[in-house]
Amino acid sequence: ATHTLLLPNQVDETLAAHFAELGVGTIAAYKLWCHRHGLSTALDKTPQERSEEQALFAALQPSVDPAASKEHDPRRAALIGRLFNGELEDEKLNDLLSRLRVERNALADNPDAQKALGRLVLHVEKYGHLLRPMPVLKRLGANRANTYIAALGQLARHHRAWLRPVEEWRPDTAKERPQFQSLVRHLLARYEVPAPMDTAWLQGHTEEAYQQQEWFKHVAGGQNLRTAGVPMKVTKRMAHIFMQMNHLHHTLLQALRIAQAEALGGDSHCSWYVAATPLGDSLENEDFWISVIHFYVNNYPMLHRTYFLPVYDYIRHQKYLPQQIAQPDGTQIEGPPPQPNFCMKGRSAAKLLNQVDQWHETLSGAEDVPLKTWAATGLAGFRLEEYDEQLKCNLVWTIYELCTSQQLQTEGRIMGHCVFSYTDQCLAGDTSIWSLRAINADAEDALEKRVLTIAVDNHQRAVTQARGKFNMALNQRERLEKRRRAGSLYVHLLRESARILRLWSDKVGLVQKGT
Template structure:
């Protein structure tokens, strides 16, 4: 009997210890020492043997601590949101703005304070903007002298000017030159703007008057006249800039289209075209400037100087080339609108295409664009290749040796028509898509004799992906497109990715959406998941893929019949 009594006492003690441990954990503490320290902090006895009423009171006290801590965290976050550093600063700010300096506030009161802070910030920014824009010369001087940082700039225009001065670093004298240009421009013109200047360049970097003035300042060593002597002779901003650039850099006439050289940033090609502007403006024959991408005859040089002012430099060169060879202006406009109007890459070949177009005067100029695109695709565009595993790679162009020699116009036009037809069919196919079934995809990581494998099961929801799957797996799954579009079926691709990142298609699954049942599951060349396969690797992978399919089906609630 004595032994039985001892067992009862030990059992009661264990339950008491367990209850104490649970109680300590409920207070957010992890040990008896922490519990006793917590009790001392709150003026409570640290004894372990307490009644349920005492423990209940302790839990209530801990809840109050949690609430107070959360409230303190929310107060700190609110103070930080207002842009203040401490509670004292917060109370001082509240008093200054006619708000209660108390700390225990409702959500509505704090929302009101956030609105007041936002209004004060907006008022300060507006005041700063007015001060800086009402005295532009004073502001320009302060930016020039380096008084501001990027964060001090209240408007995009001033930020752009600030950045422009930074671009002059490393070029002695350029900062002074830019300051002089900006002061004169602000006084005499409407060129302090961020609007894109050359429509052809759109929002490309460099296409603003500020960028162009930076480019002029970086060439200050070439200036022929003082910028302070410049006076615009037009109210048109493009003409004003043309006048400014010629005042600084030209002693002779420069065609208006060359102004576009200043709106292409500081890339090597842009600097080269700016060199042509300066060379022409100082008397160098345009045929003799360095780096021209095409060969100009005397006739072409004369035509170039008369090219329309709306052209870019590259457009003017291409237009001149076509007209100078004897082509019509209509053909020149069509060629200029192709990729050849913006690039002289591979010019040794492309000039033969230009000659072909010129030497076939009865060819509709409208064919210039499709002919150029067709030839580019055949000779230079990497060909998309779908491998047996379905992976898309890019190989050599279809016909890298494409040549215009002995090329007949009728045969070329026929090839262009065929190519365009194929593209249109591909675009129609690519545009065919449908909503997903709503069944979840699947991923899992596995390891086997081949190493680590990431398995994925993804739904195919476009005609293009069905075609790629069918080509890679050598079956006719693309015929499911109509059923998928109607929502009756869905098609899924089971793929395995190895440790080296190589992904292979293993199996294709067809699911009847209404009954959520697998209707087909086949590997390459319609191989059954549990059947034979000539390749041991494919046989093993296919069976593993079958197991993955069953785990996916169990997870998403799909039935896999026994015969699958």
């Protein structure tokens, strides 16, 4: 109570405390409050009467929902209610209400969906943080569809499939992404759904979005991804990998590509490099592009990550893009793609990368590109002569640094992998490439055998990759076909090369990270 405003000698401490409970500061204000509520305006009331007045005051206060969002604004909610009652069709509105009007009008042919959207938006306004206009996912671009506001409109389209009343939903976090995950699963899911599938609701009113939303509901209902109608071959392993994915920044199609590449044998890095190309945005011509994904998986890591996109660009240009053909009069007509029958069967990695480089040189106008060379790192090479019990001969092991683009090309051609793709990294001084070889010291005119190609991160002084013929790894059981192609002698040398690599690494002070 503000005692200075009370008339002297009329208010004791008890009455002053009563005024404070009712939120009044003067006798006049107290009497006016009593008059408005049909009560006696006398000051000398019993404790029971004052208790009843305090109870009435408390009952008249607006109820506060402890679960309501801090962003909840009753005036904003009232405007949203009017909007969905059709009262603000021609009014100039702020950004949020304008966006909501667009979503409501997009459902003009479905009044029930409009009503469902109104319920959904009002509930989210009170309890959620999903009415901000910022784009959700960088990959999907800065457009209206890529917002949670638009996603609510997509959810309203499926209101007949809602499993639970929207009014029962309460978020357990203030973060937007988990809130939306929780909301869409509250409405549509009986079973776990991988997080990347949420992006089906962020792509607007398109046939592709509608199709992906059906995949979401199929999986959310406990059905197998393999029977969802996804236009690609979904193996059991791929479906299993996909169902474990919970990365919040992958789109649904990217997640499918990642699962596909990992199911084919790619590691997490390789699968992401595949998904980061335009293959992570489309499933068109899947029967062909699966062969390119096989190429990526089979040649990584000797196929450097910087080649994933150029290889895609080159193949798409050769197989699918019409070419412009110059005419004698200087005009151009549209002709068929350069190689409409392009296929991956029988293509060596080294030859394909050469074609990719030549194509890019043609695009940039470069001709007669000179031999590329770079300075040696200064790391010592390696030589060791020892007796091999299994081969019954003396072997000389050597490790050399490769310092020209031609040496990388030759290494890749003989070894059947894509080490040539590291040329730019070697030129920049970031990476050095080394060749581990063996020769029979007891045989006359014996030929040196290339056993292992090694990539070293020059800054971290670390061996990051070590691959044998046909991209064979040191510590994995390779497919029988690879072992047959390499031969039993080579497979033995490859097994021994792991020990030689460790000896050299210890000698020159390298750590092994990705072998």
